Amino acid sequence: MNLRGTLPTLILEAIEREPNHGYSIAQRIKKRxxxxxxxxxGTLYPALHKLENEGLVTxxxxxxxxxPRRYYRITEAGLAVLANDRAEWRKVSGAVNLILGEA
Amino acid sequence: xxNLKMENSAALEAWLKQATHHLSAASVSKVRTEIQEHYESAxxxxxxxxxxxxxxxxxxxxxxxxxxxxxRQYRKVLLTSGEARLLREASWEIRxxxxxxxxxxxxxxxxxxxxxxxxxTEHGETQTxxxxxxxxxxxxxxxxxxxxxxxxxxxxxxFRCVRWAWLVAVLALACGxxxxxxxxxxFVLAWPIAWVEWTQxxxxxxxxxxxxxxxxxx
Numbered sequence: 262m263n264l265r266g267t268l269p270t271l272i273l274e275a276i277e278r279e280p281n282h283g284y285s286i287a288q289r290i291k292k293r294x295x296x297x298x299x300x301x302x303g304t305l306y307p308a309l310h311k312l313e314n315e316g317l318v319t320x321x322x323x324x325x326x327x328x329p330r331r332y333y334r335i336t337e338a339g340l341a342v343l344a345n346d347r348a349e350w351r352k353v354s355g356a357v358n359l360i361l362g363e364a
Numbered sequence: 365x366x367n368l369k370m371e372n373s374a375a376l377e378a379w380l381k382q383a384t385h386h387l388s389a390a391s392v393s394k395v396r397t398e399i400q401e402h403y404e405s406a407x408x409x410x411x412x413x414x415x416x417x418x419x420x421x422x423x424x425x426x427x428x429x430x431x432x433x434x435x436r437q438y439r440k441v442l443l444t445s446g447e448a449r450l451l452r453e454a455s456w457e458i459r460x461x462x463x464x465x466x467x468x469x470x471x472x473x474x475x476x477x478x479x480x481x482x483x484x485t486e487h488g489e490t491q492t493x494x495x496x497x498x499x500x501x502x503x504x505x506x507x508x509x510x511x512x513x514x515x516x517x518x519x520x521x522x523f524r525c526v527r528w529a530w531l532v533a534v535l536a537l538a539c540g541x542x543x544x545x546x547x548x549x550x551f552v553l554a555w556p557i558a559w560v561e562w563t564q565x566x567x568x569x570x571x572x573x574x575x576x577x578x579x580x581x582x
Contacts, residue, residue, distance in 0.1 A: 283401070285405075302406075302428050303379075303399070307440065310442060311440070313572070314441060314572055
């Protein structure tokens with residue numbers, strides 16, 4: 262399924278509860294959508310950099326199993342954007358359901 | 365088996381080379397590090413699931429997707445080599461101006477121009493007088509810009525608005541009633557400024573405000 266435009270929101274959701282590194286974020290999105298939302302992992306990092314430039318996430322050096330990993334953490338501004346995106350998505354998907362559900 | 369593994373590693377190198385095309389050295393280093401970390405995690409996960417080293421290698425590179433598409437997206441969010449060069453050169457210019465106090469004597473040019481403008485106005489040549497006054501006032505602003513306390517995005521926006529308004533006003537005054545007929549002149553003169561402005565918009569999007577050098581505010 263095409264993720265165009267929704268990837269930043271899905272990334273924010275993936276790090277909402279705890280900081281995570283890129284690979285783990287990608288796997289979390291795929292797993293939570295039961296494989297429906299599949300995307301090329303090379304496009305994940307440009308989206309993360311964009312979110313970082315916009316101040317919605319911050320990153321720091323961490324380690325996993327002794328190997329260095331860059332972890333991404335959601336900011337207060339990121340949480341506000343995520344809440345807004347969630348509300349908008351519910352509104353839009355509810356409207357589409359009203360239309361398609363009738364068919 | 366070893367040959368196949370080497371071929372796949374070459375595939376990752378080829379992917380990285382294509383994805384980082386046109387990026388600055390610092391951006392290339394950043395992308396290489398993050399993709400290498402991602403690749404290692406993918407290999408480990410696949411091998412943990414029972415895949416052979418070759419299969420894991422193939423799957424990890426394939427999962428990254430089209431390198432050209434990634435390159436396009438990276439260029440939108442990370443500094444390109446051209447932008448990094450522009451930043452370096454502009455930083456050098458600002459440092460050069462600020463570290464040479466004698467350059468402040470250049471302010472005498474607009475001051476002389478302002479005096480000439482007043483003289484013209486008093487002698488009845490109103491249009492020439494006002495043109496000189498407005499032109500030299502703007503020039504003073506441009507020369508003073510590196511020394512002004514413009515270090516917040518809002519002040520930067522205000523400064524840029526004033527600069528554009530000044531440019532339009534000077535041209536309107538210079539052309540008089542024929543301004544619209546001679547508006548091509550505005551586009552010709554404003555083109556270099558618009559190009560620099562466009563590049564700076566791109567840079568402002570790519571760098572967090574905390575990392576903006578002085579010239580990005582101007």
